[in-house]
Amino acid sequence: MKQAMQAAGPMGWGLLLLAILALGLTPAAWLLRALVARAFGARPAFFAALWTVLFAAVLWAMLAVAGLIATHGTALGSGAPFAGVAMALSWLALGVGVRWYLPGPDGAKLAWPRALWAALPPGLLLWGEAAVLAWDEARGLRLALGWLGIA
Numbered sequence: 001m002k003q004a005m006q007a008a009g010p011m012g013w014g015l016l017l018l019a020i021l022a023l024g025l026t027p028a029a030w031l032l033r034a035l036v037a038r039a040f041g042a043r044p045a046f047f048a049a050l051w052t053v054l055f056a057a058v059l060w061a062m063l064a065v066a067g068l069i070a071t072h073g074t075a076l077g078s079g080a081p082f083a084g085v086a087m088a089l090s091w092l093a094l095g096v097g098v099r100w101y102l103p104g105p106d107g108a109k110l111a112w113p114r115a116l117w118a119a120l121p122p123g124l125l126l127w128g129e130a131a132v133l134a135w136d137e138a139r140g141l142r143l144a145l146g147w148l149g150i151a
Contacts, residue, residue, distance in 0.1 A: 056090070
């Protein structure tokens with residue numbers, strides 16, 4: 001197993017990372033798809049919802065960097081206050097994704113308030129997944145390495 005892992009190379013590891021990322025974003029995409037379906041009365045394609053969540057993650061990363069730069073040296077620049085700013089930015093990024101990539105069957109976009117409300121539960125779900133992963137990362141890493149036969 002160890003030899004196969006080393007032979008995978010950067011392309012194999014990149015594809016594995018992409019698959020893990022898509023697997024982690026899937027529950028939020030399902031939830032987002034259901035909420036947008038309630039708003040429009042028609043269910044969007046699953047991969048459109050998954051793309052929206054992936055787009056929101058990338059947009060959030062860019063907004064978070066901009067937020068760190070803007071709040072550097074202020075009370076909002078670190079700790080719990082910045083965690084609140086980061087959560088608000090992720091909610092905004094997901095709302096932008098809903099507005100851009102999940103139009104209704106007639107091509108109409110959700111209004112901003114409805115798009116933001118549809119984006120709130122999936123955003124909280126993603127933050128919950130991140131909290132579970134960060135809760136005991138060392139133990140999880142040791143467990144994963146044990147499964148792979150490396151540790």
